[in-house]
Amino acid sequence: MDSSFTIVAEPNRRAILRLLLSSERSVGEIERELRLSQPSVSKHLRVLREAGFVESRVEAQRRLYRLRPEPFAELDEWLVPFRRFWSKHVDALEQHLRKMENTPHAKGKKRHDKP
Amino acid sequence: MDSSFTIVAEPNRRAILRLLLSSERSVGEIERELRLSQPSVSKHLRVLREAGFVESRVEAQRRLYRLRPEPFAELDEWLVPFRRFWSKHVDALEQHLRKMENTPHAKGKKRHDKP
DNA sequence: CAGGCATATACTCATCTGGCTATATATCCA
C-alpha cells in the first residue's frame, strides 16, 4: 500500500482531485475536461479509489466519482510538525514587514491569530 | 522541475525531512540514523536541495543540512481548498461523537490515546 | 605533501509507472 503522497505526486491525479472539488463527475467528463484518454482516466481513478481519495456511485452506464476526506487529512497530519517550523518563518517575515511599516510613521496593526 | 509532491513522495526523503525537523545534520549522521548508504543520502539531499526543501552550510569537511520553509508552504497551499472540504466531514464526525457521548447508555469516553 | 575522513558524482541495473491500443463488461434503447 502506497503513501498518500505517492498518489498525489502524479500531476493528472492532482488535476482530477481539483476537478472533483467542485462537484462529482463521470469518467467521460474528466476525460474531456483534462484531455486525457479514457483508459488513462480510469486507471488514475482506480488508483485514487484504492487509496481512498475518491469513491464512485453508479448512475445508469456512468460512474460518478466524488472525493473522500480521509487521505487528505492524512496528508495534512504529516505536514503538522513542519507547519510549526515554517510558521516561525512566516511570523518573522510578518514582523519584519510590520516593523518597516512602523518605522516611518506608525500605522494600524492587525493581529493574525497565531500561537 | 518537479512538484513538491513528487519530492516528498519518496519515503526516505520524508524520513530525512523528519530528522531535520529537530536539528540540522550532516550527511553521515543521516546515513547512520536512517541506515542508508552514503551515496543514497547524498542523492536524496541533492533532490531535496534542488527542490528548496533543504539548504546546507559547510563546516570543515562536513556539510550540515537544514530545512527551508517555502516548499512546505507550497504543499500546504495545495491542500487549502481540500481542507475546506474535509473539515465539513470532520465536523460531522465530531458532532456525531458528541451526540453519542450524551446518549444515556454510552460510556463517557474522552480519550483518544494509543494503547 | 601524504593520508584519511566526509561528501559528491558517475555508471549500471532492476523496478516501477503512465500512456497507448485493443478488448471486455455493463447498461440503455429502439
Place this chain on the structure above:
DNA sequence: TGGATATATAGCCAGATGAGTATATGCCTG
C-alpha cells in the same frame, strides 16, 4: 435482441528513478 454508449481491464513499451558499487573531489592534520 442488437447496437450504441460508458467504463474497466489487459498487455506492451518507453522513460524515470532508487539502490549499489566504484571513483572523484575537497578539506584537515601530521
